[in-house]
Amino acid sequence: MSRFDHLDLDGHALELLLAVHEEGSVTRAAQRLGVTQSAVSHGLDKLRAIAGDALFVRSGRGIVATVQAEALAARARVLLDELRAFGQAAGFDPARWRGTLTIAANDLQRDLLLPALLRRLRAASAGARLCVIPSGxxxxxxxxxxxxxxxITPRPPEAADLLQKRLFEDRYxxxxxxxxxxxxxxxxxxxAAxxxxxxxxxxxxxxxxTWLAEQRIEREIVATVPGFAGIAAxxxxxxxxxxxxxxxxxGALRGLAATELPFATPPMPMYLVWHRRRQDDPLHRWLRAELEAVAREAMEGGPPPG
Incomplete structure (x- = not known):
């Protein structure tokens, strides 16, 4: 039985637990949090003592969460949301905020929007960090x-607890x-190509x-890659x-040539998607507003090269 109580926990410890749980690596968790690996290891030792559990064990070249860590990670997400709401109840000030914002995006959205978003976030908050993960x-x-x-996705998942907003539209x-x-x-x-x-x-x-197949426009596909970044090569x-x-x-296809399709196709929409529990979170509202501003600027930049 652990001799520690709940007063030994803080938001930083919860954030560290989630980072290691989601990254499956002390090294990647340290990079995400902007701290050293030794700081993450020390934090994990403290959490292990508090929980009375190993929390993470080695599996192959990585680490996996124990059953106890899985349960604690789920509760940590809820607690961190409540801590954010508590800290922002008196008004959210980006200049005073420190933390990591995680956005899932594929190659197109990442290259088009997120460099400018990072510049905006860092200009408003010196403590802001951005973690980008693939959305698939x-x-x-x-x-x-x-x-x-x-x-950020052209294909928002359908669920009653998720909200979405269209960011922009592109053509094929x-x-x-x-x-x-x-x-x-x-x-x-x-x-014939x-x-x-x-x-x-x-x-x-x-x-x-999928649309081309439904229209019975049959092409000979000679190669597939898991992301846009592999197409140029x-x-x-x-x-x-x-x-x-x-x-x-x-971004990914800069320098290659492009021409219009010889038939009409539907446009490609791009959506911003988030969980309903974050709808009224001042931090999240700020993040959404900054990303929408970046998208407007990107669309006002004229047609892409090609």
Whole structure:
């Protein structure tokens, strides 16, 4: 039985517990929290003494949570939300706030929005940190259980406890290497070409690929990669095409050529998604407002290159 009581706990200890639990690594938890590995190890030793449990044990090259740690992590999320609300009850001041905000985003959203968001956050709060994690094809658990503050996605998960807001809209274009091939001028050229595309690690494809299949627009897919960042290397020097959002020209596909599709397609919307419990949190309202401002500025920047 532990000789410690609840007064030995504080918000920093809870945040450390969640960081190690969600990262599955002391090293990554330290990077996320902006502290040394030894500080995380020392904090874990204190938590182990308080809980009377190992909390995390080695598994292969990483660590996994014990049953006790899983239960404590779930309660820690609730307690941290309550601590934030308590600390901000008298009014939220970004300049006085310190902490880490976790956003899930894939390549396009990450490159287009998050560098500018980080600059805005750090200008307003010297203690603000940003942790970016991949969203893939996001599931509700990402916001319910994994300490994620916001998800930016074209495919918002459907759940009664999640809220969403449209950030912007993009169109699909055909990407290719102009040094290796000509643009497909006609529908027949497009269909005769070989294509590359993205398939997330959970094996879910892009919405545009699903739509094309539903329209019986059949393409020969010769390669798939788990994210937009892998497309450029496949296209360069080859005859292949990729049907992807135009805004990738500002990031992952910069320097490649793009042309309009030889048929009309639906647009690609982009949504901001968060859990209902954070709706009225002043910190979260500030984060959402900053991200919306960044999205407006990005859309006012004119058409992407390509």
């Amino acid at each position: 094809a996001p599931q509700p658990a990402l916001l319910r259980e994994q300490g994620c503050d916001l998800v 274009v055909v990407w290719f290497d102009a040094a290796a091939r000509k643009a497909p001028a006609r529908r027949a050229d497009y269909l 070989e294509h590359v595309t993205v398939r997330h690690e959970d094996r879910r494809g892009l919405d545009i690929d 496949l296209l360069r020097g080859g005859p292949w095409l990729a049907t992807l959002p135009s805004l990738l020209g500002r």
